[in-house]
Amino acid sequence: MPTPGEFEIIERCFTRPCADQRVVVGIGDDAAIVAAEGPLAVAVDMLIAGTHFPQDLPAHAVGHRSLAVNLSDLAAVGATPRWATLALSLPTADTPWLDAFADGFFALADRSGVSLIGGDTTRGPLTITVQALGDAPARPLLRSGGQVGDCVFVSGTLGDSAAALEILQQTGGEPAAQADFAAQADALIERFSYPEPRIALGRSLAGIATAAIDVSDGLLADLGHLCEQSGCGAVLDLEQLPLSAAIRTLFAPDLVETFALAGGDDYELCFSCAADDVDRILAIAAETGTPVTAIGRLTEQRGIRGRRDGGAEFALAATGYVHF
Ligand code: ADP
Numbered sequence: 001m002p003t004p005g006e007f008e009i010i011e012r013c014f015t016r017p018c019a020d021q022r023v024v025v026g027i028g029d030d031a032a033i034v035a036a037e038g039p040l041a042v043a044v045d046m047l048i049a050g051t052h053f054p055q056d057l058p059a060h061a062v063g064h065r066s067l068a069v070n071l072s073d074l075a076a077v078g079a080t081p082r083w084a085t086l087a088l089s090l091p092t093a094d095t096p097w098l099d100a101f102a103d104g105f106f107a108l109a110d111r112s113g114v115s116l117i118g119g120d121t122t123r124g125p126l127t128i129t130v131q132a133l134g135d136a137p138a139r140p141l142l143r144s145g146g147q148v149g150d151c152v153f154v155s156g157t158l159g160d161s162a163a164a165l166e167i168l169q170q171t172g173g174e175p176a177a178q179a180d181f182a183a184q185a186d187a188l189i190e191r192f193s194y195p196e197p198r199i200a201l202g203r204s205l206a207g208i209a210t211a212a213i214d215v216s217d218g219l220l221a222d223l224g225h226l227c228e229q230s231g232c233g234a235v236l237d238l239e240q241l242p243l244s245a246a247i248r249t250l251f252a253p254d255l256v257e258t259f260a261l262a263g264g265d266d267y268e269l270c271f272s273c274a275a276d277d278v279d280r281i282l283a284i285a286a287e288t289g290t291p292v293t294a295i296g297r298l299t300e301q302r303g304i305r306g307r308r309d310g311g312a313e314f315a316l317a318a319t320g321y322v323h324f
C-alpha cells in the first residue's frame with residue numbers, strides 16, 4: 001500500500017457519518033460549526049509519546065486515552081460531552097497504527113455520544129492533542145466551592161495506573177514471569193491503558209457536590225488544588241483509600257499507599273459534599289454504577305494531613321506528577 005497523504009488519512013481514519021443534528025458543519029471545511037445551546041465546557045490536553053504515555057503503548061489504547069483524559073476534565077465540571085477536535089503530529093503515515101488509534105478513539109467517542117468535528121494532521125514527533133466540548137450544567141462543579149466540614153469522596157480505585165507504569169518499566173512490556181501474577185498485572189495495565197472518564201457521575205454531581213476535580217496528577221496534588229481554591233485543607237483517613245485487589249496483591253502496603261496518594265493517571269473524580277448530602281451522593285453512585293468512597297473531610301487547617309484508624313494526624317507531602 002503506498003503511504004497515504006494527509007487527506008487520505010483524514011478520509012480513511014477520521015471521517016465518519018455524524019448523527020448529531022447540532023453539528024452544522026463537520027470535518028471537511030475550514031472550520032466546524034456547532035449549534036451550542038447554552039454554556040459550553042471546553043477542555044484540551046496534549047499527549048506527547050514517551051512523556052504522557054509509553055512509546056510502545058498499543059495504538060488502540062492511545063486513541064482511547066487521548067479522548068478519555070479530556071472527557072474526564074469535562075466530567076469534573078459536570079458537563080455532558082458532545083464534540084471533539086483532534087490535532088495529530090505523526091512521525092510516519094503508519095496505516096495499521098492509525099486504524100487502531102481511530103478504532104480506540106471512536107469506540108469511546110461513540111459510547112460517550114461524542115462526534116469528531118475537525119482537527120489537524122501534520123508530520124512530526126508523535127503528539128496527540130484532543131479538545132473536547134460539551135454542554136455545561138447551570139451550576140458547574142468547580143474546584144473552589146468546598147466548605148470546611150465537607151465530606152471528601154473519590155470514585156473508583158486509586159494508584160492502579162502508577163502501579164501499571166511500574167510494572168511496564170520493570171518488565172519492559174513483557175508479560176509477568178509468574179503466571180499467578182499475570183492476571184493481576186494485566187488488570188492494572190488495563191486500568192492504565194483504558195482510563196474510564198466518570199461522565200455520568202460528574203453530570204449527576206452538578207448542583208449537589210460542593211467542589212470537584214479529576215485526579216490526573218495524583219490524589220494529594222489534585223485534592224491540594226481543590227483545597228487551595230476552596231481556601232481550606234483536608235484530613236484523609238488513609239485506611240479508607242479505595243484500592244484494587246490487583247494492586248494489593250502485587251505491591252507492599254507502603255508502596256501501595258504511595259501509588260494511591262501520589263501516583264498519576266487515575267482519572268477518577270475527587271469531590272466534596274455537605275455532610276447532610278452523603279446519602280444523596282451514595283444514591284447517585286448507585287444510580288450511575290460508579291463506586292465512590294468517603295476518604296476524609298475538608299478542614300480549616302491548611303494542607304493535607306493523614307491519619308490511620310482515627311489516630312493522630314500527620315502532614316502528607318504533596319508530590320504529584322510534576323510537568324516541569
Ligand atoms: P485547513 O487547511 O483549512 O486547516 P485541513 O486541510 O488541515 O484544513 O483539514 C481539512 C479538514 O479535515 C478540516 O475540516 C479539518 O478540521 C479536518 N481534519 C484534519 N485533520 C483531522 C484529524 N486528525 N481529525 C479530524 N479531522 C481532521
Ligand code: MG
Nearest residue numbers: 030119120121
Ligand atoms: Mg489545517
